[in-house]
Amino acid sequence: MNDDGPSLRERRREETRRLVQSWAMRLFVERGYDATTVNDVARASGVSPMTVYRHFPTKEDLVLHDRCDDLLAERVAARPADEPPVRRIGRALVDATRSLLGPAGGARSPEHDLLLARLRLVVDTPALRARHLDSQYATRKALVDAVLGDAPDPEAEFRAQAAAGACLAVLHVALVRWAREDGRPDLPDLIAAGLTAAFDDDSGRPPASRPTR
Incomplete structure (x- = not known):
């Protein structure tokens, strides 16, 4: 079988x-x-x-190990290849976080509480902060590989690296605020708002929620 x-x-x-x-x-x-x-x-x-x-x-791996890189890469690869890298990665970050934490306004899930506890430990522990920075390189590589697919070229790789680095910086800011506010805000919405502020567009918003111009 x-x-x-x-x-x-x-x-x-x-x-x-x-x-x-x-x-x-x-x-x-x-x-x-x-x-x-x-x-x-x-x-x-x-x-x-x-x-x-x-x-x-x-x-340190007891705190930092997760399967998020694989999930993010899958979400990026599943988005239309003709989308700008920032939009592909931004929406993948929002979608993957929603998938992990559940719908906005719902009961706090075990995944929600685990992520919150992990973030607090990272913020408060110097050794974990240093390793967390290292882990960002692996996450960025997973995102870039998902954007490039099987036919990378130097210019496309440069754009993908820049987009991934910028989106991960926004994610970090959103996570820190979320942790400081005891996980009360909706994290996917925070990430989307951060992406909008950083790129002055709707990179983190699904098409249905685009503002009418």
């Missing part, structure tokens, strides 16, 4: 990864990031320290 879905082994690995990260975040919030060791996380999760390191090579 042909099955394109994840294997049982892959599903179990993902379940273990989620369990370990969930316990890590709980301990980091309760005890503080610096006061919590990888051994503490392993004991709370009911796994060995080696298992933790197999899924998360560094302590």
Whole structure:
């Protein structure tokens, strides 16, 4: 039988990864990031320290690891190829965030609370802030590769790099404000508003919400 879905082994690995990260975040919030060791996380999760390191090579990865780069790249690749890179990336950022957090005005989801806790840790922990900056390079590369597809050229790559860097800067500003306001604003709307302010157009807005001129 042909099955394109994840294997049982892959599903179990993902379940273990989620369990370990969930316990890590709980301990980091309760005890503080610096006061919590990888051994503490392993004991709370009911796994060995080696298992933790197999899924998360560094302590920082317990906070920063996610699958958002893949989701963003998929959303960018799915948008019309003739859209300007800023618009493709901007709308993908808004759409992906909406997909993760759910509809505006709804109940706070576990994903909402997890993202908020992660952001607070990053803001308050110097080691995490430094690693977060490094992770931005990987996110930018994923976005640029999705924009370029299979036929990159130097000029197109330059434009895609500039667009991705600018959109990620807007995303960072929106995330910081969202965290400071305890996750109360609608994050996708904040990102869209930031993109509009930065580029003086509707880069983050879906076509249906374009203002009439």
